[in-house]
Amino acid sequence: MELLDKQSIWQVRNSYLGVYVHFPYCFKKCDYCDFYSEGIGPSPANDEKSLFQSYQKEILERTKHFPEIKNRTIDTVFFGGGTPSKASSESWKELLGFLRSEFAFAEDTEISIEVNPEDLSEKLLEEYHSLGINRVNVGVQTFEPKGLEFLGRHYDRERYDSLVNVLTHSPIKRVGIDLMYGIPEVSQDSFYRDLNLFLQAGLPHLSLYSLTLEKGTQYSRDVTDHKKKEPEENIQSDILTNLPVLLKKHGYLWYEVSNYAKPGFESKHNLKYWTYEPYLGIGPGAHGMIEGHRYGNPRNSSLYQKKQTNTKYEPADPSTELSLTLFRLFSPFRYLDFIDAYLDAGAKDKYLRTIEGWEKKGLCSIESGVFQWKPAALLLLDDLILEISL
Template identity: 50%
Template sequence: MNSISTKSTPSLQARKGFTGIYVHYPFCYQKCDYCDFFSEGIGEGRSNVEDLLFDSYKKEFLLKKANSQELKTAKVDTVFMGGGTPSKASPENWFRLLKFFREESDFSSDPEISIEANPEDLSLDFIQSLKEAGFNRLNIGVQTRNPRDLKFLGRYYDENKYQNLKYILQNSPIERIGIDLMYGLPDSKKEDFLEDLDYFLNFQLNHISLYSLTLEKGTSYSRNVKEKKAKPPNEEMQREILELLPSLMQKRGYTWYEVSNYCKEELFSRHNLRYWTYESYLGLGPGAHGFLDGSRYGNPRNTGTYLKHPGKPSTEETSSPREELALSLFRLFLPIHIPSFLEAYIPRKTAKKMISSLDGFAAKGYCNWDGSRFQWESTALLILDDLITELAISE
């Protein structure tokens, strides 16, 4: 199996002068057992807390902007509302927040403005409200249509809502739609996942993320597996699916651009691309992370603490370009113009060692590499972590 794109596909190049905004909305119907993102189940009095939360987003933005040269000068070209479940918040609050961002920032002419949503929140009227609020991309966390698997994941299931999803996908006022699907659940069969995938591929969606179930430290699911109260992920089935997905998705017209992500017509998640290409972004909200002016920070994973001190991070550290670039950039299966990234971020001595590693990978058939343009072959997929680790430690 060969690389997905061809020599006519433009190479990804390092960019500067642009930034993004990530907003973390922490509330969900319930905390999913497998999820390690900071989130809280919805309780009474949420409307009052939500108003305080949106005010805090603005306060944090202004504090970060006052102390960041990048936020003062860079153009904002992506905004992403994640969580938690941001579709639980009112479109009016998102409208006001986006209006505030535009007033306080220099936006590019065609920004990508995304929001995550759960299927049970969606209706055509609701999506129209999101469009009017300023969103032009919708990402739906489907995970699976199988009631048994949803129950295992601790996900809310409403049969009528899932049946209505087909109509919504076909008639959505927002045209750029992506979905997330999950595979490798303990009692699930390969055929169950492929049936789900085929069902959604028929809607010609712009973007599909296909993730394997993993044991994340600190989650209820991880603890239950450790205590023999739950079955672990089906790793054998995960490997089978991981190997067959690139060719399957290519046949259905999708470009494989990151280990778990596929898109049509180069409609990548531009915001997620900035994470993988070492670009800056502002992270707002409890549990959010950001990367500004060469430093990374994390906000407290507690809504009450965040509301008391918005803009005060709980962690800060100087970025390590060599290690971080290797661990993120080389997850991409797009063609990459390596010199542009090395010249922008990597010392010459380290760059030479990374290039030597790429030469070795090419000799073994793991990638296409001509000294400038790099792209993984699918033969690298199952050992990708090992190859990336070698690049990350190229001292």
């Protein structure tokens, strides 16, 4: 099994908990963005203090609804958004202190924050480092100003120019960037120039997403009104197939369909979503899965702060959900253990039959209870996942 000696093999883990906190404010709402976020310009959010108080209130209430989660150990915390780097470091420090006072933390807990380029500086990284944040991800998307303009993203030239240098000298070593491909104003050459900046700097983590057209966004309205072009499909499939080969040459593991990392630098928090581990989702627009139940919070910050914590819990449905997440992994995982832990007899049978069919077609390997996709599966992935989930 290729790369198996270097790659971690993901497995069922029963006693841990992740925490995701959604900070919904950004400098500017990007045209393509489908997350719950609000553009508020350069100033801090007026309601930052009360929002952080509401986070604490929600954590206490979710714990009341599911007291069993207190028996779990937190091993990942993820501050996402929106733009969490827009909130003050002091607010994150207090929230982390609160979480530490309420839960047991694993010694090597991964504590991540998403940072937007306009906020990134040596000083900010030093602050984060001093409060125990040990992973930083920067939403770059593209270094091409025309591309950023197409996306309707805020562009701070000075910060974009210094970004790679600041990350290279960061006191926090677990750093990564997001890049996007398929942006009509960005040529394939320009995309590879961006990628080369990343590779030359040797940063340990890369998320690569394609531009997509999401209903209800400004971008989708602009495409309908013929003001903007649709995402570049041809460039997308070209890049998608080239990247695994290119990044492997530079020592990166392709561990999830859109994510690459140097060995040991995978995002432990995002792996929870893909391996069906429980997580508390806190904040407006956040989703969570705890003790086999899913919930979602209102996508409105003031409503979130005013209303009682939403108590609508839906039982999770592993027979469908497991397929949608687990089979996005391109690194190996103990599929028999996942199937045994989460599926009933009928679903188990279907999973096993489908997986054997894939193996016969040369799409995956299954050895000693360990599953791994072969590269040939990449362009068929959405259809393959549908096969197993229906």
